[in-house]
Amino acid sequence: MRTFSLTSFCFLLVRHVSAIGQTTCAVFQSSSQDFTFPVVQNGIATPVFVSPDDWPGVQIAASNFVADIERVTQILPSLSNVSASEGIAKSTTAIIVGTLGQSSLIEQVVNTTNLDVSSIRGLWESFIGQEVANPLPGVDSAYVIIGSDKRGTIFALYDLSEQFGVSPWYWWADVVPTEHSELFLMSSGCSHGEPTVQYRGIFLNDEQPALTNWAQQKYTNLPGLFIGGAMGTETPANASGTGSPFQSEFYSQVFELLLRLKGNYLWPAQWNSAFCVDDPLNQPLADLYGVVMGTSHEEPMMRSIPVEWTLFGDGIWDYDVNAQNIHNFWVLGVERARPYEGVFSIGMRGDGDLPIDAVNPIGTLETIIADQRQIFADIFNTTDVTTIPQMWTLYEEVEGYYEEGLTVPDDVVLLWTDDEHVDMVASPRDYKWVTSTQLSKLYEQLSLCVIRDAVRIWMLNVGDLKPYEREIEFWMALSWDSSVWNPDNVDGFVTAWAQREFKLDTSDAQTVAEVVANLTRYNARRKPELLNTTTYSLVNYREADRVVEAWDTLANVSTKIYNQLASDIQPSFFELVQHPVLASQTLGKMLIFAGQNNLRASQARLSTNELAEQVQELFEKDHDLEVEFHTLLDGKWDHMMDQTHVGYAYWQQPMTNTMPAVNRVQSRKQALPGVMRIIPEGSYGAWPGDDMFDCAQQFNCPAPTVLLDPFNPFGNVYIDVGSGGPVPFTWSATSNVSWLSVSTTNGSQSPSSTENRVFISVSDWSQLDAGSTLAQINFTAVASNQSDLLVPVMVEAQNTLPQVPSDFTGQSLRICFVESSSLGVVSFEAAHFARNTSVAGISWKVLPGLGRTLSSITPWPRDGDNGANFSAGTGPSVEYDFFVVSNITNLTVVTRLSPSLNANGPDRPLAYALQLNSQPIQTSYFIPPDSTPGGEPLAWGALTDSPQT
Numbered sequence: 006m007r008t009f010s011l012t013s014f015c016f017l018l019v020r021h022v023s024a025i026g027q028t029t030c031a032v033f034q035s036s037s038q039d040f041t042f043p044v045v046q047n048g049i050a051t052p053v054f055v056s057p058d059d060w061p062g063v064q065i066a067a068s069n070f071v072a073d074i075e076r077v078t079q080i081l082p083s084l085s086n087v088s089a090s091e092g093i094a095k096s097t098t099a100i101i102v103g104t105l106g107q108s109s110l111i112e113q114v115v116n117t118t119n120l121d122v123s124s125i126r127g128l129w130e131s132f133i134g135q136e137v138a139n140p141l142p143g144v145d146s147a148y149v150i151i152g153s154d155k156r157g158t159i160f161a162l163y164d165l166s167e168q169f170g171v172s173p174w175y176w177w178a179d180v181v182p183t184e185h186s187e188l189f190l191m192s193s194g195c196s197h198g199e200p201t202v203q204y205r206g207i208f209l210n211d212e213q214p215a216l217t218n219w220a221q222q223k224y225t226n227l228p229g230l231f232i233g234g235a236m237g238t239e240t241p242a243n244a245s246g247t248g249s250p251f252q253s254e255f256y257s258q259v260f261e262l263l264l265r266l267k268g269n270y271l272w273p274a275q276w277n278s279a280f281c282v283d284d285p286l287n288q289p290l291a292d293l294y295g296v297v298m299g300t301s302h303e304e305p306m307m308r309s310i311p312v313e314w315t316l317f318g319d320g321i322w323d324y325d326v327n328a329q330n331i332h333n334f335w336v337l338g339v340e341r342a343r344p345y346e347g348v349f350s351i352g353m354r355g356d357g358d359l360p361i362d363a364v365n366p367i368g369t370l371e372t373i374i375a376d377q378r379q380i381f382a383d384i385f386n387t388t389d390v391t392t393i394p395q396m397w398t399l400y401e402e403v404e405g406y407y408e409e410g411l412t413v414p415d416d417v418v419l420l421w422t423d424d425e426h427v428d429m430v431a432s433p434r435d436y437k438w439v440t441s442t443q444l445s446k447l448y449e450q451l452s453l454c455v456i457r458d459a460v461r462i463w464m465l466n467v468g469d470l471k472p473y474e475r476e477i478e479f480w481m482a483l484s485w486d487s488s489v490w491n492p493d494n495v496d497g498f499v500t501a502w503a504q505r506e507f508k509l510d511t512s513d514a515q516t517v518a519e520v521v522a523n524l525t526r527y528n529a530r531r532k533p534e535l536l537n538t539t540t541y542s543l544v545n546y547r548e549a550d551r552v553v554e555a556w557d558t559l560a561n562v563s564t565k566i567y568n569q570l571a572s573d574i575q576p577s578f579f580e581l582v583q584h585p586v587l588a589s590q591t592l593g594k595m596l597i598f599a600g601q602n603n604l605r606a607s608q609a610r611l612s613t614n615e616l617a618e619q620v621q622e623l624f625e626k627d628h629d630l631e632v633e634f635h636t637l638l639d640g641k642w643d644h645m646m647d648q649t650h651v652g653y654a655y656w657q658q659p660m661t662n663t664m665p666a667v668n669r670v671q672s673r674k675q676a677l678p679g680v681m682r683i684i685p686e687g688s689y690g691a692w693p694g695d696d697m698f699d700c701a702q703q704f705n706c707p708a709p710t711v712l713l714d715p716f717n718p719f720g721n722v723y724i725d726v727g728s729g730g731p732v733p734f735t736w737s738a739t740s741n742v743s744w745l746s747v748s749t750t751n752g753s754q755s756p757s758s759t760e761n762r763v764f765i766s767v768s769d770w771s772q773l774d775a776g777s778t779l780a781q782i783n784f785t786a787v788a789s790n791q792s793d794l795l796v797p798v799m800v801e802a803q804n805t806l807p808q809v810p811s812d813f814t815g816q817s818l819r820i821c822f823v824e825s826s827s828l829g830v831v832s833f834e835a836a837h838f839a840r841n842t843s844v845a846g847i848s849w850k851v852l853p854g855l856g857r858t859l860s861s862i863t864p865w866p867r868d869g870d871n872g873a874n875f876s877a878g879t880g881p882s883v884e885y886d887f888f889v890v891s892n893i894t895n896l897t898v899v900t901r902l903s904p905s906l907n908a909n910g911p912d913r914p915l916a917y918a919l920q921l922n923s924q925p926i927q928t929s930y931f932i933p934p935d936s937t938p939g940g941e942p943l944a945w946g947a948l949t950d951s952p953q954t
């Protein structure tokens with residue numbers, strides 16, 4: 006049942022800032038018009054009642070609920086256990102909480118008031134809440150909160166806590182509760198039907214170094230630094246157990262967070278840990294809280310691999326040769342888990358999350374799964390094992406077995422894996438430092454799951470949990486009620502989130518949404534771990550400079566918001582926004598500056614050394630930001646940013662951060678060709694000079710030529726004038742034509758001012774004839790005791806204006822593109838089409854934010870026309886108008902595609918077709934045909950130098 010419309014969401018944005026994507030029933034003033042029920046009024050809190058026979062998880066949530074009311078109003082309501090037979094002693098108003106079929110108190114209220122609970126009876130995790138009159142003897146009026154099952158009740162309570170002003174992240178991200186002196190509920194109340202997804206979970210994975218080191222400091226007496234295998238594959242077993250810091254105190258915080266987010270399912274930390282033996286309280290406590298436990302894709306039958314097997318297993322982890330011991334190991338796992346709610350992983354992977362070592366893997370897996378089903382039958386004493394929730398993860402090569410025909414019984418949930426993790430350890434490169442996942446991407450892929458009804462289990466690999474708070478919450482929001490969300494309100498989620506977390510007005514919250522969108526877009530262009538010093542072009546399209554500028558803009562805007570926040574709100578903003586912005590900016594700039602430093606050394610520019618200093622400073626700043634995170638709030642998050650991230654050489658995290666290599670030139674020596682260096686835009690070379698970039702011959706190179714044309718998007722080209730050493734000089738630039746505009750015609754450079762950038766452009770193209778016109782600019786340097794240095798730069802102005810039909814350029818520039826002849830490129834955003842033609846009710850829809858620069862497009866609705874295929878040329882199409890001025894016969898089209906698995910199945914590979922004018926249609930099957938489950942496309946080969954784990 007999906008109960009929300011976009012309208013209610015918009016309403017939320019304007020009137021209520023403390024809850025995201027929910028129907029709202031909390032208000033902060035009484036109103037006779039809306040019929041409100043007092044929670045706290047005139048300094049008095051309405052008492053809260055729970056039946057003693059209700060679930061322990063409901064009791065825990067109820068005590069958190071009254072604590073939340075105190076967090077908001079400073080007034081703690083009384084919370085009492087009252088059974089139906091005892092009755093409530095004289096209280097004019099009451100809040101009565103309970104679970105249908107479990108709470109005798111609720112049963113009595115329903116009996117007395119004839120309240121209609123049919124809308125939730127028998128449903129999964131649903132709830133209603135409303136005011137009722139005379140629910141019990143002595144009570145005039147009560148707000149009743151009724152869950153269809155234990156988590157229905159728990160979610161009803163946390164839903165209200167959030168609306169009152171307590172963020173689910175009040176502890177995990179230090180979000181300050183919003184204070185209100187009075188609280189009311191609308192009498193008509195709040196309700197919610199079944200969630201979109203049945204099991205909505207997170208997976209604490211590859212939890213070393215950050216989460217492990219932090220937990221070690223906070224939850225054990227050991228020093229806050231855990232020395233173990235980099236992925237944690239070395240087990241620090243000691244006499245008392247696993248040595249894991251993930252004790253019940255830690256998990257209580259995780260359980261509470263998960264439930265506040267309306268999640269219900271957890272895969273625990275695994276690499277140095279074994280949930281069920283790290284602390285004997287862990288497993289029963291999860292059940293008490295109401296959390297469904299599972300184990301990861303590679304840990305079948307609710308037992309941990311590697312830790313439990315290493316400690317308690319007998320023989321090797323190979324079913325072909327050691328079946329009986331492994332079988333016994335699993336029997337214990339199922340017996341141990343039997344009393345508690347869980348979803349069992351079945352199947353098997355090899356030790357260390359590798360493929361199983363079997364002669365005939367499919368045959369062995371069939372035997373394994375049959376044996377596992379028998380274990381369920383024996384231990385649950387049932388002939389019908391389909392009532393026991395089970396799942397099988399088709400991860401890597403396992404998906405290949407499935408495709409080759411290995412099947413499992415229909416009741417087993419197939420968990421398909423996709424790279425929508427927010428954190429990952431794998432080839433070609435880990436990403437586990439800061440957020441690099443766009444919410445628009447999460448939306449695009451997860452909404453496909455909804456369309457395909459893949460809604461039994463959603464499990465998100467969240468690494469160390471922090472710093473992926475926002476991504477986790479968006480995941481939970483989509484899985485709780487996907488109908489609230491669409492491609493056009495993803496930023497609206499972040500706006501509402503920013504209002505709730507930082508108490509911002511709408512305008513500032515929208516700015517934060519823009520900051521978050523840009524931050525994740527920049528980091529998703531290429532994960533920070535994969536960036537290097539030449540990722541962004543140092544010479545073409547001003548790319549590196551524009552990336553630096555974008556980082557600076559982003560950091561400035563974020564810092565402005567940070568500075569205006571009250572000091573108690575700054576820590577949460579730092580954790581959630583400011584730190585990832587500054588840390589990403591610092592890393593991104595450091596790598597670009599190192600690239601520019603390397604290039605400038607080869608150009609004999611004195612400014613090489615300044616860039617070397619800047620790289621060093623940014624490298625130190627990177628650590629300063631880590632320290633700032635660690636010392637926040639008296640060290641509450643010490644170690645949480647331990648993750649290394651600079652100096653990756655292959656998939657595995659580097660063992661320490663290493664500064665990118667920088668160069669230095671001798672600052673007291675003059676470059677051989679003289680005091681001045683001339684570097685035109687678009688060139689690796691520098692003049693005067695002998696260099697493979699100055700000319701093919703590599704010596705006696707002619708003067709450089711720069712090209713100008715009327716459709717260059719920058720409208721000009723630049724020429725850098727740099728110092729070639731310690732000697733100060735003055736320079737002038739003189740041109741031999743009147744149509745050329747030169748931004749700076751003279752200057753002085755010295756070691757304290759090493760560089761100058763001169764922009765040249767054509768002031769009036771109509772003065773020029775069609776075709777090429779040549780000009781020359783003389784750069785002349787004058788230095789004492791040296792002869793003048795003349796460096797000519799040739800300028801070729803290519804006037805292509807007359808070639809372009811006037812009716813073409815006359816149209817909106819946004820949708821008509823003309824090639825820049827000097828760049829030889831026409832480029833347009835996917836969204837900037839001139840025509841969008843729908844077929845069978847399907848047309849192309851813009852997905853705002855998704856992608857490297859602006860947005861993406863996708864056919865919409867994606868399940869339109871019953872998912873039928875179109876043959877190339879007959880489907881919905883978009884058209885782009887462009888004009889090419891150069892005399893080319895072969896046009897290369899480069900498209901940017903958002904990564905996706907082909908979820909249609911191998912018989913219907915994803916593809917698009919492209920047609921230029923009336924030329925033949927060309928089809929692109931863009932999923933590399935050489936990719937196999939568990940493998941990587943051949944094109945990635947250069948990066949793949951280790952087995953995937």
Ligand SMILES: *[C@@H]1O[C@H](CO)[C@@H](O)[C@H](O)[C@H]1NC(C)=O
Nearest residue numbers: 089109110111112113114116
């Ligand atoms: C509610 O009503 C049902 C049916 O009349 C009765 O069996 C049950 O005992 C009542 N429960 C309470 C708590 O009053």
Ligand SMILES: *[C@@H]1O[C@H](CO)[C@@H](O)[C@H](O)[C@H]1NC(C)=O
Nearest residue numbers: 382383384385386387388389
């Ligand atoms: C198993 O179930 C059978 C049939 O319901 C029952 O007779 C038997 O007592 C059960 N065994 C155990 C150990 O509970």
Ligand SMILES: *[C@@H]1O[C@H](CO)[C@@H](O)[C@H](O)[C@H]1NC(C)=O
Nearest residue numbers: 535536537538539540947948
């Ligand atoms: C940066 O990475 C790209 C892609 O892997 C590679 O081609 C290039 O050589 C690298 N640059 C440097 C300076 O290592």
Ligand SMILES: *[C@@H]1O[C@H](CO)[C@@H](O)[C@H](O)[C@H]1NC(C)=O
Nearest residue numbers: 519520523555558559562858
């Ligand atoms: C975000 O990106 C857009 C588009 O590139 C840009 O116009 C805007 O200034 C950026 N805002 C911030 C805060 O970085």
Ligand SMILES: *[C@@H]1O[C@H](CO)[C@@H](O)[C@H](O)[C@H]1NC(C)=O
Nearest residue numbers: 739740741781782783795797
């Ligand atoms: C540029 O220098 C050359 C060579 O000295 C000279 O012939 C020419 O007149 C100069 N042009 C300008 C505009 O100064």
